[in-house]
Amino acid sequence: MTETDPPRAGAHESDRHPFETGLDRNPANYVPLTPVSLLARAAASVGGRVAIIDGARRLTYADLYTRCRRLASGLARRGIGRLDTVAILAPNVAEMIEAHFAVPMLGAVLNPLNTRLDPATIAFSLDHGGARVLIVEAEYGALAARALADRAGPILVVEIGTSGIAGAVPYETLLAEGDPAYAWPGPADEWQSLCLLYTSGTTGDPKGAVYSHRGAYLQALGNAVTFGFTAESAYLWTLPMFHCSGWSYPWASVAACATQICLRKVEPAAIFALIAEHGVTHLCGAPIVLSMIAHAPASDRVPFRQRVRCAVGGAAPSSTIIRTMEDLGFQVTHLYGATESYGPATVCLEQPDWADLPDDDRYARMARQGVALATLEAAIVADPDTDQPVLQDGLTVGEICLRGNTVMKGYLGNPDATARALAGGWYRTGDLAVWHPDGSVEIKDRAKDIIISGGENISSLEVEEVLMRHPAVMLAAVVARPDATWGESPCAFLEMKPGATAPTDRELIDFCRERMARFKVPKTVVFGPLPKTSTGKIQKFVLREQARAL
The missing domain is CATH 3.30.300.30 (ANL, C-terminal domain)
Incomplete structure (x- = not known):
């Protein structure tokens, strides 16, 4: 029995086990998990450390915390509160990182929008998610205006720069309205919804995966541990923050008190320049990003001395790409996950004996999807017909299934899709894989491919x-x-x-x-x-x- 279980019929307080008597939750020993607390800690402990580099701008952790409190307070003063949706349409800029903390501070739900989508799809997301606020960066003002023209209902538009949208409130004006000492309420419960991320559906309307404060907090820690983040780390944003909330790295970077370096557009010349200038130690991206880096012309390449850890998700990188990246000074790590799993769910952990393997064999091992992150309860390969785990023989094919606190709550307003995705107490990925004797999984294909x-x-x-x-x-x-x-x-x-x-x-x-x-x-x-x-x-x-x- 737990503290939340009802008493047994006829039971009295005196019947409770000693470990259940006088050991109840109170504010001294139980606080709902939320990634916002990671920022509060960083500001209190390393407030003078640079948290964000965005072009010529530098924000320390003290600056970041103050700006987030101002933004949360400014939104609260305009009537935004618990579980209200705040959408944002922006590239990888400092304000996108701020939104990942300020909106959850308020107990509201952040909805990062894919900047590459068409106006109709963005309008659908705003309507379906019930957005009360749209924060839009100037570059996407025209896109936002077209999306807003396709929907009905009032919405507060907050512009970063000049968006050209009539009646928009400047972002800095909203911050000036806010209280820098705002006593943010945070979540009433760690299961409370924190983020809404729409999948880029290939058929029908997109589905909105919902994250919780608990899941985001744990994923932040799992990412930080898995990727080897420390306070000396410098993380370059080559991954769009609208995608799975940047695989949860806005929170992971802050958990480690690392520095985040913004990049508006993925261009090889800019990537190499920033790596050299700021001593970048970590970056993430889809295989296409690695391909761009690997095939960058010599004129775009700038030498750097440090080894850069590069995490790749999606399809496994080819051996050719891995070899080229290593030659350029990158250490490639293969991650696997989905929007529904807060980004990375498994990691390919390199084993000591791999160094003795021929290159092609080593690259083949590195391309596996690997084992569960420390903060994921389990990742298995199961027979789709029986739901039983397949043999760990590296030959028997089954479906990758995930379970744990870093699996989405479900799809907003879509109970049927939620039930299918989480059937049997597992998240069904739809990816076909084999399970190796060392516990690592290796995708063989999507079921439909x-x-x-x-x-x-x-x-x-x-x-x-x-x-x-x-x-x-x-x-x-x-x-x-x-x-x-x-x-x-x-x-x-x-x-x-x-x-x-x-x-x-x-x-x-x-x-x-x-x-x-x-x-x-x-x-x-x-x-x-x-x-x-x-x-x-x-x-x-x-x-x-x-x-x-x-």
């Missing part, structure tokens, strides 16, 4: 890995194409490196035949730019349609 050719299962990821070893290939995506003989056959879409000459179909097929089983070799090859989502992921559903039309 497996190619079945002549009764044989072909992993599109395996074929893509081989294709990206070709010296001219920068990105590869493989999907199923209808085949009269085999049912399906692999169709490869390839994007070439800048300045590279595309090989002929025959040259590429011969290249593959030397490196994989013949039945896995693509029977069709298409050259050209690959369609990508707003977060840089390749849109395979678009390519499947193109393959069917060939």
